[in-house]
Amino acid sequence: MYDFGLVFSVLHAIPTMALTREQIASIATLARLDLTPSEIPVYQDSLSRILEFIGALERADTADVTPMAHPLPGLTQRLRPDLVTETDHHELYQQNAPLTAAGLYLVPKVIE
Amino acid sequence: MSALHSHTLTQLADGLRRKRFSSVELVGEFLARIEKSQPRLNAFISVAAPAALEAARAADRALASGAAAALTGVPIVHKDIFCTAGVRTTCGSRMLENFVAPYDATVVAKLKGAGAITLGKTNMDEFAMGSSNENSYFGPVRNPWNPQLVPGGSSGGSAAAVAARLAPGATGTDTGGSIRQPAALCGITGMKPTYGRVSRYGMIAFASSLDQGGTLTATAADAALMLREMAGFDPRDSTSVDTPVPDYVAALEEPIAGLRIGVLGEFFDKGLDADNERCVREALKVLEGLGAKVRQVSLPNLPLSVPVYYVVAPAECSSNLARYDGVRFGHRCENPRDLNDLYRRSRGEGFGAEVKRRIMTGTYVLSAGYYDAYYLKAQRVRSLINADFIRAFDSVDVLIGPTTPTPAFPIGAKTDDPITMYLNDIYTIGANLAGLPAISVPCGFAHELPVGLQIVGPHFSEARVLGTAHAFQRATDWHTRIPVGYA
Secondary structure (H helix, E strand, O other): OOOHHHHHHHHHOOOOOOOOHHHHHHHHHHOOOOOOOOHHHHHHHHHHHHHHHHHHHHHOOOOOOOOOOOOOOOOOOOOOOOOOOOOOOHHHHHOOOOOEEOOEEOOOOOOO | OOOHHHOOHHHHHHHHHOOOOOHHHHHHHHHHHHHHHHHHHOOEEEEOHHHHHHHHHHHHHHHHOOOOOOOOOOEEEEEOOEOEOOEEOOOOOOOOOOOEOOOOOHHHHHHHHOOOEEEEEEOOOHHHOOOOOOOOOOOOOOEOOEOOEOOOOOOHHHHHHHHOOOOOEEEEEOOOOOOHHHHHHHOOEEEEOOOOOOOOOOEOOOOOOOOOEEEEEOOHHHHHHHHHHHOOOOOOOOOOOOOOOOOOOHHHHOOOOOOEEEEEHHHOOOOOOHHHHHHHHHHHHHHHHOOOEEEEEOOOOHHHHHHHHHHHHHHHHHHHHHHOOOOOOOOOOOOOOOHHHHHHHHHHHHOOHHHHHHHHHHHHHHOOOOHHHHHHHHHHHHHHHHHHHHHHHHHOOEEEEEOOOOOOOEOOOOOOOHHHHHHHHOOOHHHHHHOOOEEEEEEEEEOOEEEEEEEEOOOOOHHHHHHHHHHHHHHOOHHHOOOOOOO
């Protein structure tokens, strides 16, 4: 039903659902990524190609198929006893912080 | 014993115990090779020379007193995705250029506990996203077989280091082929265990339902030795599996006569280089000569594994990488106007082009209105692919085919088109989607470059996968080839 040739052929397909500049800007906003004006057309092109590529999934018949969220079927998430296992290491951890004062992480003013 | 670097990890561990050389000698020789190779290969992001030599002196004392563990005094290197207390962990990114982890990853701690000595941290594609090691903030890694070519990725530094004999063993991670593909392109052995077999604690997350740590070594026997020490249950990884670790080394010698090998028809398609195919077909004949039974099998949904992967992996990546916000650790932009500007510019500056591409792809497929069409659909097709594998393993013990469609390609050849790059992993991604153990071993040369043979087994069949690879390596000498200039 499927073959790799089909997947390879997508390489040469013209994206049918090209993303607009506005859509790229909107995705970047959702992802909290600042893009330069020159980056936008690059992502317009490559994301459109990627969406076209993953669009191959549409052809698969998945009626009544359960989505697989975990590679080991049947494995359930463990619970552990609700005990304190970590001690206070904030000084060590804050050595990696860009900006701290008095043991607190500093960010720009949030509330006017 | 001269030229210690040309020996396998297993031989070196044995030689140390027999006191044929010291750990200080061994570590010194490898550190000198790393330093000399660095301008040519760029396989390392950080080298921990003083700490390694100090650990070697301690190892020699332990060996002298008879208190040695399995890997006491053996030098190894870690992919720079594993957190190492006291040595920076960058994940190949500007975002973590100055990050020093406050703790060791479980893999690092276990190997240290077994006596291994860390020489340094290897270069990689940023956040393990890439198949050529061209996406590193610290520059590309070059293939020891030909410096104009890529080593593969994302564990490209680990693969190049082992191929050039800068270390006898390295850790790596494999989300869609990131151990097996560079191992194939560099002519070494790369082992990805079953999902959940090796702890992900302290291994920087890319796609949590796919990521799995493993080994890059010269031989399958070395992989068995390293994996035996790395694997096991870890309560700090919620997907770690609580089943005992077999002695993979002891299991290596089990005969493969009667082994049922399935050959995937889907893998021998027009994308496969003719010389790669020739090497793989000859390797199958070698295994048949050892008594294995080869039959053709079909996994009809497998060709959809790359599109499934490029929904699932970016989706999980966009979620995992949300933690890099410029507040608690990682890169922060200068003079943020407000909190949103802090997030957006820190992330825009800290992440490279491919990481941003995947975050945006993931954000899109998870966004309102598209979740069902892309993400849920991909998870359904993932179920079909998994069912194909389970069905195949009803009638065969292992599946064998090529690791990659082609040998190593030139630096810059595929950087313009992400999809062409993504298709490098067309044969390896299936094992990640289904969580299966898989190994790549050298099986010949095409265009004077190494070719990899991939062996995939059912869940938790590492011993059989390693044993099959070991039997192949007892019958062939491809794994002993060392690139010119590094012998």
